[in-house]
Structures are given as C-alpha cells and as structure tokens.
Amino acid sequence: MMSDEGGGGSVDVEAGPAAAVAGSAELSDETSVTEEGTELERTIGLAGGLSIGVGTMIGAGIFVFPGLAAGRAGPAAAGSFAIGAVVALLVALPTSELATAMPKSGGGYYFVSRALGALPGAVVGLSIWLGLVFATAFYLVGFGSYAAGVLTEVGVPVGNSTVVSLALVSGALLTGLNLFGTENAAKLQNYVVGLLLAILVVFLGYGGLDALGVFGTASAPERFMPFGPFPMFTTAALVFTSYLGFAQVATVAGDIKRPGRNLPLAMVGSVLAVGALYVATIFVATSAFGSGALSSFGETAIVEVARAFAGRAGAVAILLAGLLATISSANASILSTSRAVFAVSRDELLPTAASRMNLRYGTPHVALALGGGPTLALVAIGEVEVLAEVASFLHLVMYGLICVALIAMRRDEPAWYDPAFRVPYYPLVAVPGAVASFGLIAFMQPLSRIVGVAIMLVTAGWYKYYASDVSLKGAL
Amino acid sequence: MRDDPDAEAPTVLVPVKVLEGQALPETLATFLAPADVVVLGYHVLPEQTPAEQASLQFEERAQAAVENIAHAFREAGGAAETRVAFTHDRDQTVERVATEAGATAILLPNPVGEVDDLLVAVRGAIDADRLAALVATLIGGGDQRVTVLGVAADGTDFDAEAAVADVRERLRVRGVAADRITTETAASERPVADIVARSGAFDAVVMGESEETLWSVLFGDETERVAEGAIAPVLVVRRGPATESTSG
Numbered sequence: 001m002m003s004d005e006g007g008g009g010s011v012d013v014e015a016g017p018a019a020a021v022a023g024s025a026e027l028s029d030e031t032s033v034t035e036e037g038t039e040l041e042r043t044i045g046l047a048g049g050l051s052i053g054v055g056t057m058i059g060a061g062i063f064v065f066p067g068l069a070a071g072r073a074g075p076a077a078a079g080s081f082a083i084g085a086v087v088a089l090l091v092a093l094p095t096s097e098l099a100t101a102m103p104k105s106g107g108g109y110y111f112v113s114r115a116l117g118a119l120p121g122a123v124v125g126l127s128i129w130l131g132l133v134f135a136t137a138f139y140l141v142g143f144g145s146y147a148a149g150v151l152t153e154v155g156v157p158v159g160n161s162t163v164v165s166l167a168l169v170s171g172a173l174l175t176g177l178n179l180f181g182t183e184n185a186a187k188l189q190n191y192v193v194g195l196l197l198a199i200l201v202v203f204l205g206y207g208g209l210d211a212l213g214v215f216g217t218a219s220a221p222e223r224f225m226p227f228g229p230f231p232m233f234t235t236a237a238l239v240f241t242s243y244l245g246f247a248q249v250a251t252v253a254g255d256i257k258r259p260g261r262n263l264p265l266a267m268v269g270s271v272l273a274v275g276a277l278y279v280a281t282i283f284v285a286t287s288a289f290g291s292g293a294l295s296s297f298g299e300t301a302i303v304e305v306a307r308a309f310a311g312r313a314g315a316v317a318i319l320l321a322g323l324l325a326t327i328s329s330a331n332a333s334i335l336s337t338s339r340a341v342f343a344v345s346r347d348e349l350l351p352t353a354a355s356r357m358n359l360r361y362g363t364p365h366v367a368l369a370l371g372g373g374p375t376l377a378l379v380a381i382g383e384v385e386v387l388a389e390v391a392s393f394l395h396l397v398m399y400g401l402i403c404v405a406l407i408a409m410r411r412d413e414p415a416w417y418d419p420a421f422r423v424p425y426y427p428l429v430a431v432p433g434a435v436a437s438f439g440l441i442a443f444m445q446p447l448s449r450i451v452g453v454a455i456m457l458v459t460a461g462w463y464k465y466y467a468s469d470v471s472l473k474g475a476l
Numbered sequence: 477m478r479d480d481p482d483a484e485a486p487t488v489l490v491p492v493k494v495l496e497g498q499a500l501p502e503t504l505a506t507f508l509a510p511a512d513v514v515v516l517g518y519h520v521l522p523e524q525t526p527a528e529q530a531s532l533q534f535e536e537r538a539q540a541a542v543e544n545i546a547h548a549f550r551e552a553g554g555a556a557e558t559r560v561a562f563t564h565d566r567d568q569t570v571e572r573v574a575t576e577a578g579a580t581a582i583l584l585p586n587p588v589g590e591v592d593d594l595l596v597a598v599r600g601a602i603d604a605d606r607l608a609a610l611v612a613t614l615i616g617g618g619d620q621r622v623t624v625l626g627v628a629a630d631g632t633d634f635d636a637e638a639a640v641a642d643v644r645e646r647l648r649v650r651g652v653a654a655d656r657i658t659t660e661t662a663a664s665e666r667p668v669a670d671i672v673a674r675s676g677a678f679d680a681v682v683m684g685e686s687e688e689t690l691w692s693v694l695f696g697d698e699t700e701r702v703a704e705g706a707i708a709p710v711l712v713v714r715r716g717p718a719t720e721s722t723s724g
Contacts, residue, residue: 030572031561032528038535040527041563041572105526181522254528255564335524342529355529359495362521364529 029258032103042257047190049249049262052332053270055193056245059329060388061278062200063322064142064299065239066285068385071295073235074226078282080235081242085275087440088243090433091399092271093423094406096264099250101409101419103259106343107250108398113347114475115405119463121472124398125344126459131394132340133371135244136333137378138387140167143326144379145299149319153312164382171379174331175372178338181361192328197273199321204280207309211287222290237443241388242278244395246271247402248332251339260420299384337371338364349467386451389444393452400437403430416474485555486580486610487512488711491570494541494560495519495534500585502548504709507591507680509554510613514577516559517542520566527562535560574714580610581682584703584710588679592620595678597702598639599627599667602684604646607713611682612650622652623678626661627670636661668698672705681710 031039044052061081069077098111109128113121144167148158225232246267249256256262281302285294288305297304300322306314342364345354357364378387407430409417423429441449488508492498494517517538521530542558549556557577563569574582596611598604611622624643626636640659648654664670675681683699703710 034528034531034535036535036539037560038531038539039559039561039569039573040531041561041565041569043564043568105528178524181524252526254526338524339526342526346529346532355532357525357529357533359534362519362525362530364525368524 029260032254040254042255042259044252044256044262046257046262046265049252049256049266050270050273051190051193052252053246053249053266054197054273055189055328056248056332056336057242057270057274057329058193058196058200058245058277059139059142059325059327060244061239061242061274062281063146063302063325064138064384064388065242066282066305067294067297067299067301069235069239069282070286070291070301072227072238073231074224074291075222075282075286076225076227076229076232077235077239077286077291078279079224079232080239081275081278081282083233083236084240084243085271085278087236087240087399087433087436088246088271088275089268090429090436091402092246092267093264094403094426094430094433095247095250095399096267096421097419097423097426098402098406098409099253099263099267100260100421101417103253103256103263105251105254105339106346107253107339108247108402109340109343111250111405112398112401113472115408116401117475118467118470118472119460120401121347122344122349122463122467122470123456123459124401125340125347125349126462127394127456128398129337129340129344129370130374130455130459131244131391131398132333132337133374134378134387134391134394135241136171136330136337136371136375137167137381138241138384138391139326139330139333140171140375140379141382141384141387142299143167143170143323143330146319146322146326149300149303150323153316153319160382164380167379167382168376170327171330171372171376174327174334175368175375178331178334178368178372179361179363179365181363189328189331192324196321196325196328199317200277200281203306203309203314203318203321204277204284207284207288207305208280210309211284222286226291233440234443237392237440238385238389239278240392240396240440242274243271244391245274245329245332247395247399248336251336251343264421334368334371334375337375338367341367341370347472348470349463385445386448389448390451390455393441393444393448394455396437396441397452397456400434403434403437406430407434485510485512486606486613487514487577488581488583488610489514489516489570489574489577489579490545490583490585491516491518491566491573492542492545492585493518493520494538498585500545500548501588502552503590504583504585504588505548505552505554507588507614508583509549509552510617511554511580511610513546513549513554513556514559514573514579515542515546515549515556516561516570516573517545518561518563518566518569521562521564523564527564530562534562538562579714580606581711581713584700584712586703586707586709588709591679593678594620594622595671595675595681595708596622596624596643597627597671597674597681597683598624598636598643599629599671600634600684602639603713603715604639604643606715607682607684608643608646608650610711610713612647612652615656616651619656621656621658622647623658623660625671625674626659627667628661628663629667630663630665636663668701669705671702675702675706675708675710678708680708681706682713683710684713685715 109125144163306318546556626640
C-alpha cells in the first residue's frame with residue numbers, strides 16, 4: 001500500500017551525487033549526514049540568509065559612518081561606499097562558489113584552510129574570530145551612541161562615558177541572551193531587519209526626492225571631491241566595515257536549506273541591497289547638509305538629517321531605527337563569532353573544549369563567551385574608527401585569501417569539488433577581488449595596520465606553538 | 477490477519493526527544509509491535525547552535541539512546557529502524573523523515589498502560605483506508621475494543637454518521653470482528669476539546685492528519701492540540717500520497 005512512496009524506510013536516501021564531499025559528511029538540500037549516520041537538518045531559508053547578511057551589515061553604513069565618511073571625503077563618500085560595494089561583490093562571488101562546494105559551518109576559514117593549507121587557514125580562522133570581536137565592539141559602540149541619543153532626546157544629560165557604559169551593558173545583555181537560548185532570536189532578527197528596511201526606504205525616498213528639488217528648490221550640489229580623489233579611497237577602507245556581513249552568511253552554510261541556490265542569492269543579494277541603501281544615504285545626507293556640518297554631528301549624523309526633513313518625529317524614528325540596526329548587527333556578529341570559534345576548534349586549532357555546548361540551554365556557551373568577553377574589553381576602549389578598521393583589516397585578509405582559494409581550487413579541481421554555483425570568467429573576478437581586498441588595507445591608518453599585523457603574527461605563532469601537527473580532513 | 481498477505485505492514489514513525497531522556501512505555505512497544513516502527517531520536521537546538529556542533533558532542537549519546545528504544549520494540553516482536561537528527565525545527569524534521577520512511581502514521585507519545593480500548597476519532601475528510609489498515613494491523617490479532625467516534629463541527633456539512641459507518645466497514649473487512657467495534661457520533665462547537673475530553677476513557681487515540689489552515693499555523697495543529705490535552709498517546713494518520721479524501 002505504500003509502494004510508490006519515497007524511501008520506503010531506507011535510511012540512505014540522502015546520499016546524492018554530492019555525497020563524496022570533503023569533510024566526509026554527506027550533503028543534500030535538506031540535511032547533511034555525519035559519518036555515523038546522524039542527520040543534521042538544514043533549517044535556514046533564503047529569507048534567514050538574507051537577514052543574516054543585511055542584518056549584520058546595515059547597522060554600520062547608515063547609522064554610524066555617514067558623518068565620519070563625509071568629513072573625510074565630502075560627497076565623494078558616496079563613491080567610497082560604491083567602491084566598497086564593488087569590492088564586496090568581487091569577493092561575494094568567489095565566496096558563493098566555495099560555499100556551495102563546501103556548505104559547512106565556518107565559512108571563509110573552511111575554504112581557505114582546505115584550499116591553501118593549515119597555516120593560512122589557522123591565521124584566517126583565528127584572526128576572523130578576533131576580527132568579529134572588533135566588529136561586534138564597533139557595532140556596540142554605535143548602539144551606545146544611539147542609546148545616548150535617545151536619552152538626549154528625552155532630556156537626560158549624557159557624557160562620553162555614557163556611550164561606553166550603554167555599549168557595555170548591551171553587549172553583556174546580548175551575550176547573556178544568546179547563552180541562555182533565545183529560541184526565536186532568528187525570527188525576531190528577520191522582523192527587525194524588515195522593519196528597518198521599511199523605515200529606511202521611506203526616509204531615503206523622501207530625502208532623495210527632496211534633494212532633487214521635488215519639495216522646493218534642489219539643494220545646491222557641493223563639489224563632489226572637495227578633498228581630491230585620494231580621501232575617497234582611504235574612506236572606502238574605513239567604511240568597508242559596512243560590508244563585513246555577507247561572508248557571515250557562509251558561516252551558517254551548514255544549516256542553510258538548498259545551499260546551492262540560497263547561499264549565492266543571500267550573499268550577492270545582501271551586498272546589492274545594502275550597497276544601494278548606503279550610496280543613497282550618503283547622497284541624501286550630503287544634500288541635506290554640507291559635509292562639514294555632517295561631520296560635526298559625528299556617529300549619529302543621520303539623525304540630524306532626519307530632523308531636518310521631518311522634525312522631531314523624524315529624528316525619533318531614525319534614532320529607533322539606529323538602535324535596532326546597531327543591535328541587530330552586534331547580535332549577528334556575536335553569533336558569527338561563536339560559529340567562527342566552533343569552526344577552528346572542530347579542526348583542533350583551538351582546544352576542543354571551546355566548541356562544547358551545554359545541554360540544558362543547548363547553546364555553545366564557551367564559544368559565545370570567547371566572543372562576548374573580549375568584545376566587552378574592546379568596547380571599553382571606545383575608539384570607533386580603530387575598531388572598525390581593525391575589523392575590516394582582518395576581514396579583508398580573509399577575503400583576499402578566499403579569492404586566492406578559489407583560484408587554487410579551480411586550477412587543480414579535486415574530484416569532490418562540485419559547486420552548484422560557478423563564478424563565470426573566474427580569474428576576472430577572483431584576481432581583482434584579491435588585489436582590491438589587499439589594496440584597501442594599504443589605505444588604512446597606520447595604527448589599524450599595526451594592530452592587524454600584530455594579531456596575524458600572534459595567530460601564526462599560536463599555530464606553530466599549539467597546532468602545527470594538525471592535519472585537516474579534506475584539504476587540497 | 478490482513479486481507480492481502482503481500483501488503484507491507486504500515487510504518488509508524490515514533491519521534492522521541494532523545495537527549496531529554498524521553499522514554500517510551502513498554503506497553504506502547506507491545507501495542508505498536510505489529511507495525512514497522514521507525515524510531516526518530518531528535519534534538520531541537522536554538523538557532524545560535526550549529527547542528528554540526530551539537531552532533532559532535534552528543535551524537536553517540538543520542539544514537540545509543542535511540543538504539544535502546546528500538547531494542548524495546550524488537551524485544552516486543554516488532555521491526556524497528558532508527559534515525560537520529562539534530563535540528564532547529566522539530567516539525568520540519570518529523571515531516572521529512574515521515575515522508576522519507578513512507579510512514580503511515582506518526583506517534584505523539586503520552587504515558588500509557590496496557591492498550592485495551594482504542595479511540596478512533598473522525599472529524600473531517602481523512603484517509604479512511606490508511607487509517608483502517610493501520611488500526612487493523614495493530615489490533616487485528618488481539619482482543620482490544622475500538623470505538624469509532626465521529627465529530628461534526630457545528631455549521632459544517634461533514635456527515636459524521638456516514639464517515640463512522642465507512643471506517644467501521646473497512647475495519648470489519650480487514651478482520652476486526654464487528655462485536656469489537658463501537659460507533660458514536662456527536663455534533664460539537666469545539667471538536668478538539670470534545671475529543672480530548674473523551675480520550676480520558678481510552679488507552680490510545682488514532683486520528684487523521686488535519687488540513688493546514690491559518691488557524692493551525694497560528695495555534696498549532698489540531699492533532700497536536702489533542703495530543704497535548706489528552707492523557708493517552710495519539711497516532712496521527714498521514715494523508716496518502718494521492719488519496720486526498722475518501723469519506724464524507
């Protein structure tokens with residue numbers, strides 16, 4: 001009576017053509033299966049993937065950088081964001097291909113270690129953990145600025161220390177929430193991102209029409225590059241932090257449904273979406289105020305722009321949006337940090353205790369603490385620009401190496417390499433991607449570069465000391 | 477006992493929260509022994525935990541626990557297969573495994589003693605043939621009694637009388653003696669609450685999978701609400717691949 005149904009009770013229906021993938025787990029659209037036959041359900045859909053990408057990125061570009069970037073580059077800051085978007089796309093395509101070939105937790109670390117070997121893998125894996133810690137601290141300080149802005153709006157006097165204390169409290173709260181299992185955190189994140197996008201589209205739509213003169217006279221355009229073209233590139237290096245989210249989609253590759261389709265769509269889609277929003281934001285902001293005035297407003301400049309358009313209501317709406325955006329970025333980054341720690345500890349580059357989870361709450365408490373703890377220490381420093389640039393530095397190193405990893409994979413394709421998505425004309429994407437990623441580093445402040453290089457040296461030293469005898473499963 | 481000796485035994489999927497120490501009563505193993513059983517040990521994780529991370533640490537424990545439960549079914553004389561899954565979404569996993577295993581019914585476990593009295597609740601279009609085949613397989617060789625209860629929700633044109641008669645006839649054809657079958661019908665404003673209330677007098681409940689409605693998406697499947705309210709285990713008969721409905 002059930003002859004024409006699915007597997008008829010057989011256990012190995014998942015073993016598709018992709019079965020022989022690296023890392024020994026079998027893969028399908030709905031599950032991966034471990035060596036012992038345990039099924040790991042894929043539960044994150046395209047919306048979930050986009051929400052991780054957009055949710056991680058959107059906090060910084062719109063709600064923290066416009067003032068800082070306009071102060072450095074003038075209206076050409078829009079060009080800086082566009083450069084960032086192009087670089088991000090050049091990296092997102094190779095990342096998509098590698099992720100569909102190896103849809104495993106760990107993302108960039110996993111590809112680099114499998115294609116280029118254990119040492120570069122260890123440096124990337126450990127640096128990206130710390131890079132995410134810097135990024136989280138940066139988002140939290142942004143959140144602190146918005147929370148302080150809200151307090152100012154309701155008439156509570158705030159000082160500089162208030163920003164840092166608010167950031168510390170929110171960081172501790174977020175880490176705690178994740179430790180004790182917030183079951184619907186991911187769904188909540190989806191709604192937050194949706195609400196944010198709606199507020200932004202209304203705000204930018206109105207502001208854009210206003211700048212073009214629909215509601216009165218068009219604002220007199222300022223010179224596009226008041227400081228020449230060079231600051232446009234240095235600013236691109238600074239604001240690249242606003243694009244650090246797309247590769248985080250790859251860190252959940254092991255849990256994403258139909259990875260061959262959803263991973264590329266989520267990565268490329270989220271870069272395009274936030275890139276368009278960023279460029280529009282800078283256009284609107286620099287049209288409403290001169291870049292000098294914008295710069296003097298600091299991290300919450302966009303609030304003053306909204307106030308200019310819609311009075312107090314506009315300012316309050318954008319303050320709330322800023323709170324949501326920065327907290328969603330911080331939360332997404334904490335989760336990515338925990339996954340980054342898991343990925344290196346699975347390969348024994350860190351003690352395996354780092355990936356232990358507790359059964360009562362079902363959460364990876366050690367990895368979360370290894371993300372949240374150092375984050376709070378960095379928040380206490382409170383230097384937004386340095387935090388942002390170090391985070392970018394460490395990510396850019398990984399991005400460059402991902403492009404190199406794609407080239408390495410393609411030149412000598414192993415039998416199991418069967419990505420569902422292939423980058424067309426890959427050298428034309430991966431080579432400029434690698435050059436641009438490493439190139440942006442050259443435009444950073446010396447302090448950020450020194451901190452970044454120091455972190456990489458420490459991670460390489462750790463590898464030599466702790467893990468030089470590690471052999472990776474499925475390495476090229 | 478079955479009409480067609482070549483027909484495969486129906487498969488029952490038994491999902492178990494395997495790491496939370498959920499155990500299955502031995503009496504349930506005895507009751508389900510005539511069917512093929514697939515024991516699905518699952519563990520639901522919060523979103524922040526990668527399924528792979530959980531499996532690295534708890535895979536062996538989960539597999540051992542599921543093997544134990546399967547062993548109990550085999551001791552009782554049944555055939556049992558095992559599956560272990562780590563997931564963020566219980567329903568997605570249960571539905572997928574049920575489809576892959578070609579399961580006729582899914583067990584929503586509750587504590588149970590000896591199963592002597594079985595309630596078959598019919599309250600809408602169901603796959604009467606699959607339902608009858610399952611019930612006949614489970615109790616065909618024994619002396620348990622079956623009560624077929626048809627509940628029509630107020631304001632619907634569901635013909636409970638006809639549906640109940642249909643199920644009764646199919647059970648009889650499949651070898652359940654007529655004197656073991658009791659039939660009842662009722663009209664009710666709240667069929668689910670009614671079935672829950674009646675279930676107290678029985679050792680196990682069999683009912684059809686409900687159609688997905690806006691209500692069920694928001695407030696939970698009817699069958700799940702029955703399982704939560706009832707003291708007895710509930711066997712939910714899944715819709716066949718092609719047969720949309722037969723009764724009514």
